[in-house]
Amino acid sequence: MLLSPVAGLIALASLACGNIVANSSSFSTRSSTLPNTYIVSLLAGAPKSLQGRTLDSGHQAFHKRATAASIKYSVNYQYDAPDLLYGLSIKLENDADAAAIRNMPEVQGVWPVRSIARPQAAIPDAHGPQAEQFAATQPTSRLLKRSDPQHLNPDGNVNHNTPHTMTGVDKLHSQGIKGKGVKVAVLDTGVDYRHAALGGCFGPGCKVSFGYDLVGDAYDGTYGNPPMPDSDPLATCVTGFHGTHTLGIIAMEESVESTFSGMIGVAPEATMGMYRVFGCTGGAGDDVLVAAMIRAADDGADVISMSIGEVVAYANISWSPFEQVVTGLTTRGVAVIAAAGNDGAYRPFNTETPGLANDALSVASVENVGFQTFEMQDSLGKTIRYGSLYPFAKGTLTAVLVGSGTLASEYGCTTADHAAAAAKATGDLSKYVLIVRRGYCPVTTIQAYAATAGFNNVITFPDDTDPNVFIQGYISPSPYLVGNSSAIVNFGSTTNRIILDGVTSGKNYTLKFGTPNTHISKQAWGGQMSNFSSVGPTWDWKFKPQMAAPGGNILSTYPLDAGGWAILSGTSMATPYLAGVYALVKSQNSALGPKEIFNVMQSTSKPTIMPGRSDITTVAHQGAGLVSAYDAVTYTSRVSPGQLALGPTEKLLNEQPEITITNRANYPVTYRLTHTIANGMKYYPHGEELPGNEGWLNLLFCRLEASLFAASMSFEQSSITIPAGQSQQVPLAITPPQGLSPEEIPIYSGFVTVSSSLGDEQFSIPYMGVGYNYTAAASFGHDTPGPSTNVNDNYRDIFSAPTVYHSGGEEVQNYRRFTLESNDLVGVVSTFLQPTSWMRYDLVRADIELTPTWYGFDPNVTYTNLTKTASPDHMVGGVPIIGNILYYQMNIPTFQVYYGWAGLLYDENYYQIGLLKGSYRILIRSIFTGVNVNDTVYNDVTNWQTFLGPIVEITRDVPAV
Missing domain, CATH: 3.50.30.30 (Glucose Oxidase; domain 1)
Known part of the structure; x- marks a missing residue:
């Protein structure tokens, strides 16, 4: 990733549906990376040394070459799994040495170590911007009447295992299916295994029989308090409650405590492991998580449960080794199940990694019914x-x-x-x-x-x-x-x-x-999606989250010093629940790998209805719906894939989706296909309109609300009979909804429902698509700013065209002089309406010969006697520029920029340069996400969407600082 000094601020704010306030002379940045700390991927073979000899390993080659280059560093972790990650985590004394390391022949990749926040339980009643009535845009007939809660135990027999009745886990338990023979590893804050329901001990023969503490109590996610690993994952500090709760959800033994008599985990006979990756306070570096994932796999885990994450806009997580490691784990046969996140109350397109990795299963949360x-x-x-x-x-x-x-x-x-x-x-x-x-x-x-x-x-x-x-x-x-x-x-x-x-x-x-x-x-609204459960998809249209499990108001184990029991909410609770279900399915299907089991679990899940309504929740929130463990284990037929990511409309024009139905019975079975519509969703559900004329600074513009649009679907045959032991592919003719506004970023969704003649078998394959032609959409806002001419006004249209203005708030129409002193600064407001891969704000000559995509001035108005700048040009992206103001090279979502410029510029190598007086324009441009940007593409101006602003005449020289 390349970026100018303010790009860190943009990266931070770009996930918010609000404005970015930046000033080129005074701004703050926040980074989620640890200083001077890197994960280095090495060649696993025997490369040549400096003298031409061969070395025993890539590690040795790296150490010798680094020593020869006088690079000083300490090793945090060494990774020795060529199929997952071969390399190490290091902390440099001098961060400038990172460039030299990247150029070493032994080095395949270098990632800054990122700090992952400590997992926390969600607050189930927390207000988000979407807390207004979901029904604001819906017919009254779709609303459900609120009623006083009823008792689920009218016979007086108290059953605390209501999540199991929701998913059919109780039925599997009654048949003796409890996860025996499957090894489940939990990466979390450690575990208080002293709890009677968790076995009271650690090691062979115990409930928690394997694992490791990679960090110790004092570790806080920085290397100021370095990890102090040991072989025992016990966490007695009550701030380490999270791991005790999540592990209990999977495998707690039946409780004999009178208050919670009969409480039992999803897979109580699974072999459990805990890998402690958080200390008693603070976060954890992703280098620790990678080390734990590798160790868990080497210890024989069948599935890894990670109620851990970081909000990321894109599934293409090239800045992290997670994708590589998860892919390798899946190839090994180790499933990775991770939380989608707890940000659903704030905005869609907001899920978390490592659950965003292509081969990981991202988990959403459903409310407990009791x-x-x-x-x-x-x-x-x-x-x-x-x-x-x-x-x-x-x-x-x-x-x-x-x-x-x-x-x-x-x-x-x-x-x-x-x-x-x-x-x-x-x-x-x-x-x-x-x-x-x-x-x-x-x-x-x-x-x-x-x-x-x-x-x-x-x-x-x-x-x-x-x-x-x-x-x-x-x-x-x-x-x-x-x-x-x-x-x-x-x-x-x-x-x-x-x-x-x-x-x-x-x-x-x-x-x-x-x-x-x-x-x-x-429970009111039990069995429906939790409001906190994060909403997808990703900004590169990946299908996340993928399915849901009970996660709202879940009773489980807690550290003994804090009472031993707690009710917590979060996708952190849904994730171990789903890992437990995976163990149940795996125990009955030992030959199936992670992808096959994920398909079985998704295709047998049940769609949920929207909270407080009677129509189906958007797939962007629930994925495939609520897991049905009993059906996943007992259904004879199979339908795949478990999900259909349709992407933008231009992709659907060139690809016809299909599903495959497999009859595993020993006689012919008839299958009936129907289309089940789910609600649509928009990033801006009200467009640019909002009651009360709230303006573009209001987060209510971005929220999850039901939208009444849907695709249509047809089948060549709505009923097919498949012979015993045979499979049949079924093409799907899907027509996206028409007439949707690209700037609102509409997402449509639904289910392909397959019912078989084998009893009550019913499969639901979720699909999700983007309701417009993304590659043809406008990158920038294009409406005339208004209703106020003062750009600082909160009533500015969120889809307004980029605007150059005076720091006092007045828009620059065609020309204005600036001293760039005190209160006489240049400002720019712009809205990026579509996710982009590259974004630049450049300063160019006023008389530049360029036909932009959009003009920020009247091209028929000409000015003479303009001050010619003596500043030299630099050819960047096919355009001669004086210097760069803002630059961001990384996949970023839609966002608004509100930027004050005091004259600082950067050359093509991003060193600060001075500004000479003269007449200029500000050029804003972007390249869409998904474009394979190489030097040829980058330097072709036609690959950029461009906005050229009015003339800004700078009346004095501004030296570099």
């Missing part, structure tokens, strides 16, 4: 059911309300809210229960502020005016941690406003808690 609840009685004689991890202790508590219960500013989201509530109480706060309306901020915020104010009993109720359906169900935050233990904060939630009516009745309102009467209550 939630553990208990009863309480209020002083007005009403019985109220509340959800909580544990029942409140027997006794009577006086209720105290946060604020008035109506103002959003008093929803318990500040310390002042809780301090004011504490002031209403007298005496011991443990005798009170805090009543808080939820919906304005995450329940974890309420929990933390309540604890700080001295309350240890909290019950929330939903804001019934909030359209976010996910706050209507029961919610339980993770245990509140203080130091290396959990504080006592009893936290309950209700699904109605009874307690609000009671506490505001003007009477002394109390809540009485008696002997627990446990029920598993039906």
Whole structure:
């Protein structure tokens, strides 16, 4: 990747549906790479040494050549798997030596080590920009009526394994299928295997029988606290809770604890391994993750579960070895299953790597259908059911309300809210229960502020005016941690406003808690996609996420020092669940490899409906839908592939998708084909219109909303009969939806449904396509800016054409003079409407002979007596330029740039140069993603989309800094 100094800022902000504010003389950057630290891929053979002799290994050759070149470095990790990665991770004393290393004959590739954030549980009720009613654009008939939750155990038999009833895992368990013989490796924060449900020990014969600690407690993702590896992956710090929870989801033994009697993992007989890649705080370098993946494979793992990730716009992750390693693991027969991410509440096109690797399975989250609840009685004689991890202790508590219960500013989201509530109480706060309306901020915020104010009993109720359906169900935050233990904060939630009516009745309102009467209550919107689950596809149109598993409000093991159990949410929980299902399928199909099992799991998954609605969720959110473990194991027929990534319309014109149906029965089977429509999706679901004229700075422009457009599909035969043991290919005639606006970036989706005459076999093959001709779309905004002429105005049209303006806000129409001093600077606002591979802002002569794709001035207006610059030209990309202002070479998504320029320029080698006074124009250009850019393509101006701005006359020389 090549970039000018501000490109790091652009890279950071380009994932947001907002503006980038940059200034060429003063700006900040943030990098996700570790300083001076690199992964180096080496030739595995025996290359020639400096003297022409052969060496024993590529490692030796590298070390000798580096020593001869006086390059000083330390080795973090050595990789010895030629089929995965052969090389090492190093930290240089002098970062300038990286260039010399890249040119060594032993070196195949060099990647900066990236810091991967520590995995965290999602906040299930967190607001994202799409929290407005999903139904805003939908017919009323498609909406579902909200109702009070029902009990899932009317016979009184409490079943905490509701995720297993959702997926059919319980049916497999009843047949004795529990993952025996399959080795599952978890890469995470370590595990508290002292937990009885996790076996209580580590090593041969134990539940957790293999693994390694690659980092130690003190490691924080930097090499300031270097890894301290050892052979035991035990994590006793409660901040290492994540791995204990994820491993329990896969393989916890049946719990005998009275509160959670009968709790069991997805594949309790699988052989489990933990590879600790995070310390007690901070993140982890991707060099650590690679080392763990290789070690897990060498230890014989059949599947690797990674609830770890970094948001990346593109599946083409050439800046990381993940793609190479995952491909090699798949070839070895090791499946990689990774989390899609927890950013679905904010915007689509936002999934995470390493799940983006072509051969990895990216996992989305579905809400659990059940939630553990208990009863309480209020002083007005009403019985109220509340959800909580544990029942409140027997006794009577006086209720105290946060604020008035109506103002959003008093929803318990500040310390002042809780301090004011504490002031209403007298005496011991443990005798009170805090009543808080939820919906304005995450329940974890309420929990933390309540604890700080001295309350240890909290019950929330939903804001019934909030359209976010996910706050209507029961919610339980993770245990509140203080130091290396959990504080006592009893936290309950209700699904109605009874307690609000009671506490505001003007009477002394109390809540009485008696002997627990446990029920598993039906969770509002259970079985539907979690709002936090990240939405695809990637910006290079790859099919991610690929399928979903239960991940919302999942009960599992937790470090003993923090109570031993917790309810957490996230694709972090869905990922190990799916890894457990993989183990179940693998245990019954030992000859199948990762791709074949992924196909089986996807094709037998079940589409989900949109939260609060009755129509099917876009495939960009759910992938193939909710995994059906029982069907994946028991179906006789097979349908492949497991997914269809159709791409833009121009790709579909040249390729006809098809599926293959295989009849594995010993007699003919008839199959019926139908088309099931799913909702569409747009990156800008409202185009440039938004109620209230919010303007282009508002994140509400980018969010997941249902859109009523879909493809049509036909089959040569809607019913086919396939002889015993035979397969048949079925071509699909798919016509994309017509008339969609490219700048809104529409994505259509649906399912090919195949029903067989073998009982209740029904397969669903998801497809996803881009609803326009991408290569013919405009790269830049092209609307006339408005309604305001001041470019700083928030009401600027998001699809406006690039605009050159004065720093005071006035647009430059054709010509303007600038001193580039103080408040007399040049500014540029531009919107890139399509993902691009290359982007440049260059300064060119005012009289340049160039016909751009778009003019930023009236080409019929001419100016004479312009100041000729004495600055020399540099030929770059087929155009003579004076210098570069901004440059980005890497796949980047759509974004807005709001850039202030004070005269800094860079030559073709990206060294800073001075600017001489004269008359200039700013040239903006881009090359689309997917173009194979070599020197010939790069230097052909016709391969670029270009915008040429008005004349900016610079009245003084600006020296290089």
